Amino acid sequence: DGGITQSPKYLFRKEGQNVTLSCEQNLNHDAMYWYRQDPGQGLRLIYYSQIVNDFQKGDIAEGYSVSREKKESFPLTVTSAQKNPTAFYLCATRLGRGPVWTEAFFGQGTRLTVV
Amino acid sequence: AQTVTQSQPEMSVQEAETVTLSCTYDTSENNYYLFWYKQPPSRQMILVIRQEAYKQQNATENRFSVNFQKAAKSFSLKISDSQLGDTAMYFCAFMKGGGADGLTFGKGTHLIIQP
Numbered sequence: 001d002g003g004i005t006q007s008p009k010y011l012f013r014k015e016g017q018n019v020t021l022s023c024e025q026n027l028n029h030d031a032m033y034w035y036r037q038d039p040g041q042g043l044r045l046i047y048y049s050q051i052v053n054d055f056q057k058g059d060i061a062e063g064y065s066v067s068r069e070k071k072e073s074f075p076l077t078v079t080s081a082q083k084n085p086t087a088f089y090l091c092a093t094r095l096g097r098g099p100v101w102t103e104a105f106f107g108q109g110t111r112l113t114v115v
Numbered sequence: 116a117q118t119v120t121q122s123q124p125e126m127s128v129q130e131a132e133t134v135t136l137s138c139t140y141d142t143s144e145n146n147y148y149l150f151w152y153k154q155p156p157s158r159q160m161i162l163v164i165r166q167e168a169y170k171q172q173n174a175t176e177n178r179f180s181v182n183f184q185k186a187a188k189s190f191s192l193k194i195s196d197s198q199l200g201d202t203a204m205y206f207c208a209f210m211k212g213g214g215a216d217g218l219t220f221g222k223g224t225h226l227i228i229q230p
Contacts, residue, residue: 033217040124042206042220050215058217090160094214101148101167101210104218106160 003027006091006107012115013078013085021076021110023091030096032074033104036060037088046089049074050096078112086114117142117209121221128197129229135182136192136224138207146212149183151192154204154223163205166190194226202228 004025013019023032031050035043045058049068063082068074078085089110095102118141128134140149151163166174166183174181178198182191194201207221 031215031217035220040222042119042121042222043218044220045217048217056216088158092160092217096214101165101214103162104214109158 004091004093004105004107006089006110008110009108011110011112013112015114016080018077018079019085019112021078021089021091021112023074023076023107024072025074025091025093026072027093027095027105028071029093029105030071031094032068033092033094034058034064034066034074034076035090035092037090037109043090046076085112087112117144117147117211117219119207119209119219119221121207121224123224124222125225125227127227127229130197130199132197133193133195134197134226136194136205136207136226138190138192138221140188140190140207140209142188142209142211144211148210148212148214149181149190150208150210150218151179151181152206152208152220153201154206155200155202160206164192197228199228199230202226 007022033048034046037043044060047066049055065077091107092104094104120139147168149166153161153163164176178195180193204223206223208218
């Protein structure tokens with residue numbers, strides 16, 4: 001099946017711990033994105049990557065880190081510096097080349113809870 | 116930077132009625148795209164409809180249509196013959212031409228279709 005896989009679906013973290021959320025895609029898309037969703041806040045962009053080994057900060061990058069070592073993978077690490085990490089995290093991908101507009105596809109999300 | 120504003124946190128209508136969701140945006144870009152996304156209780160993001168800024172004709176997709184007023188920077192979504200399955204969060208989103216830096220979302224409108 002072609003698609004985007006986010007894992008795990010639910011994640012619990014103790015305060016002070018780093019945790020990594022996985023996003024894998026087999027759509028051969030160049031661009032990948034991480035969004036954070038909070039109640040009443042919509043989706044906010046954390047980080048994005050257009051090509052392997054390159055990524056840019058989004059609107060709320062503080063306390064997060066990413067890597068893009070492979071085209072298929074864009075893991076997000078929530079560090080202990082993130083003061084309020086409890087949220088729903090969505091990964092998205094786009095073809096990123098060819099016609100100007102290409103549709104963004106979203107994963108199923110990971111619900112992170114700090115305990 | 117661009118902003119997207121949805122002024123209706125929640126709306127409720129009866130099944131089969133027509134409902135309009137409001138969205139305004141602010142940008143200095145001339146080349147951009149606008150979208151409406153649906154997020155049902157499963158939390159999967161689903162693209163409902165898109166509008167290219169350079170097109171004067173309003174986009175339509177079956178029961179879904181938009182009213183795009185470029186000068187007023189307004190982009191409303193009309194759902195005709197509403198169905199119980201339309202119950203969801205609806206997000207208005209903006210993307211610059213090329214889409215390199217992803218989507219900017221509004222805070223969402225929770226639409227409830229009553230039987």
